[in-house]
Amino acid sequence: MANASYVNSYYANSLNSELSLPTLQGEHQCDVCVVGAGFTGLSSAIHLAKRGYKVILLEGERVGWGASGRNGGQAIIGYNNGIGMLEQRFGLEDTRKYLEFVLEGCQIIRQFVEDYQIECDLKEGHAGLATCDRQLQAMEHEREVWARCGHDDIKVNAGHAAVQQMVGSENYVGTYYDPNGAHLHPLNLARGEARALLGLGGEIFENSRVTKIDKTMTPTVYTELGRVKAKQVVLAGNAYLGNLVPEMEARLVPVSSFIVTTEPLPDALAKEIIRKDYGFCDWNYVLDYYRLTGDQRLLFGGESFYGGKEPRNVSQRLRQNMLKVFPQLQDVKVDYSWGGNFAITYSRMPDVGRLPGSSVFYAHGYSGTGVTTTHIMGRLLAEAVAGSAERFDVFANVKQMPMPGGRLLKVPAVIMGSWYYLLRDKLGASRK
Incomplete structure (x- = not known):
């Protein structure tokens, strides 16, 4: 039988350690509230915590419950249409940057596995x-x-x-x-990263689905039983973010x-x-x-x-x-x-940016090659939150369109x- 509340997968039936996390209740405060405990959220939270930020990570189900804990476990170096197609669209200079980013993403995985002793069959x-x-x-x-x-x-x-x-x-x-x-066991990787975040002083709340966000310069994130007042917010729900931010949902299928x-x-x-x-x-x-x-x-x-x-x-x-x-x-x-x-996404490139007039950052829409790109995106999100958005903007500047229809x-x-x-x-x- 699968671990409670996870889909009944091979991954859920081969977890290598326990991880018990609370549900958010009452009012909390932090520097950065991250929404979604998949690879994007975990990577960004770890990189932020390493920079000294007080981080709260909210997950509607359990750590790695969505695509991060159900995928094929392949850390592929590339994007949906391959590196070759990027040269035609963006030119060689930007293509070189995109390739270096995704190579860096795989190195982040290896570094996490080594630094935090994560057992994930890498x-x-x-x-x-x-x-x-x-x-x-x-x-x-x-x-x-x-x-x-x-x-x-x-x-x-x-x-x-x-x-x-x-x-x-x-x-x-x-x-x-x-x-x-x-290639690797993605759910054991995600849970190992969650333990790493806890060791760095971050807080994680499971079964704490976000119901509303006040998208201001001092945002508040609401769940059914609590709320988090934060200086900045990172949205990392990907396909499971739902209609929480309608203008973002229109760009995803x-x-x-x-x-x-x-x-x-x-x-x-x-x-x-x-x-x-x-x-x-x-x-x-x-x-x-x-x-x-x-x-x-x-x-x-x-x-x-x-x-x-x-x-x-x-x-x-x-x-x-x-x-x-x-x-x-x-x-x-x-x-x-x-x-x-x-x-x-329509572009088949990650949809990355900051909601206008707010302190809310986001990254999602990896179009099938998310294991590596999520990990580099977590680092880039942390850099952008810290005020250094040059590398983040290489992705944020990609023109994204609403899906036709x-x-x-x-x-x-x-x-x-x-x-x-x-x-x-x-x-x-x-x-x-």
Whole structure:
């Protein structure tokens, strides 16, 4: 049985320590009130506490309850459309900055794990898998842009032999290896970061959903049973922030993604299907992603749906997808199946900024690559709160638009747009 109030996932059933936190009651005061105890909120709170700020972190459910504790556990170096697409949009100089930021985000994770002794099955390496020649060409373009940005450690290899060195599957025509990426147990990472924050003097309140914010220069944050008077506020609720700030909600669409996890695999079978212990994903628009867990299960995800809905029989569909990649698992039992939401933006870049006329900062909308970007964004939020917004503004200056279709029609509009990319998948085009 999953830990109480967490979704019944493999992660919730493999927590490595207890964490009991109170509910906010009465009136409190602090320097910075952070809303949302996912990776963005935890990272920003830790960086603020290290700077000497008195921090209160409010979570509507439990630490890591949302996307931060349900995702595929892959710390990917990049953004939704890849580094190569950024060069076309922003030019080489800004692209180099964006790449350095996300590399820094992964280093923050490694530093947190080391400094605070967080046990989260951290393993190094990420690999992309091409399902067609056009994706292989896109991988080569991505490698070239990385090299122009000063990083020549991406390896792209074509052919059956290259694939077989990484995975025991016949589905792919080439590989893309990034030694800078990693994979991990995200919920244990989030809870380890929460313990780190407590050790730095921060306060965390769970089951304390924010109901209202006075968005002024001296904001007050309200929950059902209490309130926090703060000098500044950081909003980090992402897909689960709801309609708390309507003007922000208009720029986001929730997307659901789903994961199944097998029973522990025998050594020989685990080594047959996963020959390099990296995190993997293909390069389709609606992609498959998978990796081995610390106790040698295959964790396999995909099947995204716009609007945050969960279709019927999604676990069966994922199992079928898994068997298309690894028919060797035909007789293997699936122990866990779950889903969760992340948020996408129209730009597919994080939506970052400060609410006009207030001391309220925000960052969300990581569009599917949040493990690394959330961690660097926490540091940038802390810098901005402290009065040094130069690096924060590299993201805040990205033009963000409301999703087409307005509040009622934005999900159907995005679904219609996604059909084009699904057709490209079927025709063998690249997502990059």
